Amino acid sequence: MHANACGCHGIDVHAHVVPEHFPRYIGASMPADWPSMAPAESCHRHVMIAGRVYRTVSDACWSTSRRLQDLPAMGLRLQVISPMPELLSYWMDATDAQQLLRYTNDCMASMVQDSGGHLAALGAVPLQDIDRAIAELTHVVGTLGFAGVEIGSNINGVPIGAPQFDAFFEACEALGAAVFVHALRPAGMERLVGPAPLQQVLAYPGDVGLAAASVITSNLMLRRPRLRIAFSHGGGTLAALLPRLEQGWDVFPALKKTIEASPTDQARQLFYDTLVFDTPMLRHLVERFGAGQLMVGTDYPFNFHDRTPVQRIEAAGFDAATVAALVHRNAERFLGRTTTMKETAP
Numbered sequence: 335m336h337a338n339a340c341g342c343h344g345i346d347v348h349a350h351v352v353p354e355h356f357p358r359y360i361g362a363s364m365p366a367d368w369p370s371m372a373p374a375e376s377c378h379r380h381v382m383i384a385g386r387v388y389r390t391v392s393d394a395c396w397s398t399s400r401r402l403q404d405l406p407a408m409g410l411r412l413q414v415i416s417p418m419p420e421l422l423s424y425w426m427d428a429t430d431a432q433q434l435l436r437y438t439n440d441c442m443a444s445m446v447q448d449s450g451g452h453l454a455a456l457g458a459v460p461l462q463d464i465d466r467a468i469a470e471l472t473h474v475v476g477t478l479g480f481a482g483v484e485i486g487s488n489i490n491g492v493p494i495g496a497p498q499f500d501a502f503f504e505a506c507e508a509l510g511a512a513v514f515v516h517a518l519r520p521a522g523m524e525r526l527v528g529p530a531p532l533q534q535v536l537a538y539p540g541d542v543g544l545a546a547a548s549v550i551t552s553n554l555m556l557r558r559p560r561l562r563i564a565f566s567h568g569g570g571t572l573a574a575l576l577p578r579l580e581q582g583w584d585v586f587p588a589l590k591k592t593i594e595a596s597p598t599d600q601a602r603q604l605f606y607d608t609l610v611f612d613t614p615m616l617r618h619l620v621e622r623f624g625a626g627q628l629m630v631g632t633d634y635p636f637n638f639h640d641r642t643p644v645q646r647i648e649a650a651g652f653d654a655a656t657v658a659a660l661v662h663r664n665a666e667r668f669l670g671r672t673t674t675m676k677e678t679a680p
Contacts, residue, residue: 495548607631
């Protein structure tokens with residue numbers, strides 16, 4: 335694939351990997367939720383967790399060549415891969431989780447190496463143990479050369495804005511590591527009526543919105559102004575919550591005291607992907623968060639992904655500068671690719 339030849343220029347910051355195989359457990363007592371693979375039809379496999387099929391996935395999850403074949407039709411020249419969120423494994427013992435995540439990170443490093451410059455990666459770290467998480471962060475950024483890390487919207491039910499994660503974000507800022515926040519085991523499942531896919535469809539955006547709100551209400555960006563942190567699924571419900579939060583900040587003295595700067599201003603320091611499947615909503619997000627904060631996200635290669643992300647942006651009626659920002663320039667800034675920015679500048 336030659337990006338310039340096919341006119342592809344998009345950067346997808348939200349795409350996932352599942353390794354072709356999982357390692358054998360090395361330890362005294364294997365966790366019940368240690369993942370494994372089971373055969374399925376055609377080029378698919380079942381991801382098995384706790385003895386049940388968690389998800390059936392295709393070889394696009396681990397095949398670099400298959401992935402590269404699919405990029406041109408989506409208008410992409412670079413795809414940033416990160417683990418399927420369930421593999422983040424915050425609920426395991428940290429020693430076990432670190433073993434699994436190191437393997438997954440190494441698998442992604444091999445994919446990046448084999449991609450001819452068309453893949454980059456966000457690694458996984460065991461955030462249930464901050465010291466281990468910082469050690470793995472240092473490894474994936476310093477040794478593997480990853481752009482940063484993917485983290486869950488909550489860590490075993492604790493929001494990412496909670497004080498115990500500040501040391502981790504301090505390390506991310508110091509290392510220049512980008513942070514991509516993805517929904518994981520969301521709150522509110524007991525309020526849904528219907529089959530399991532509603533978790534992805536309805537509960538994911540709610541959890542991402544609450545995660546982003548926790549970053550604002552904890553003043554994370556005021557303490558870590560150089561931190562580059564992005565939220566999946568267009569920031570979920572944050573765009574709808576933000577006017578209420580801003581009004582509450584004006585009305586309630588307790589909020590004024592604890593939230594040290596305008597919630598809207600803080601929200602415009604965060605990054606968001608464009609994965610909202612709707613042109614009017616995309617325009618609304620640009621208006622709410624700013625044209626400099628949105629980036630392409632697809633959720634490739636799962637079935638529930640955006641197959642025409644760049645075309646959707648180009649057809650939304652934005653001016654040329656906004657299109658360029660959304661399609662690749664904002665992602666270059668998020669990923670810290672200053673050289674790429676200079677090379678692609680007109």
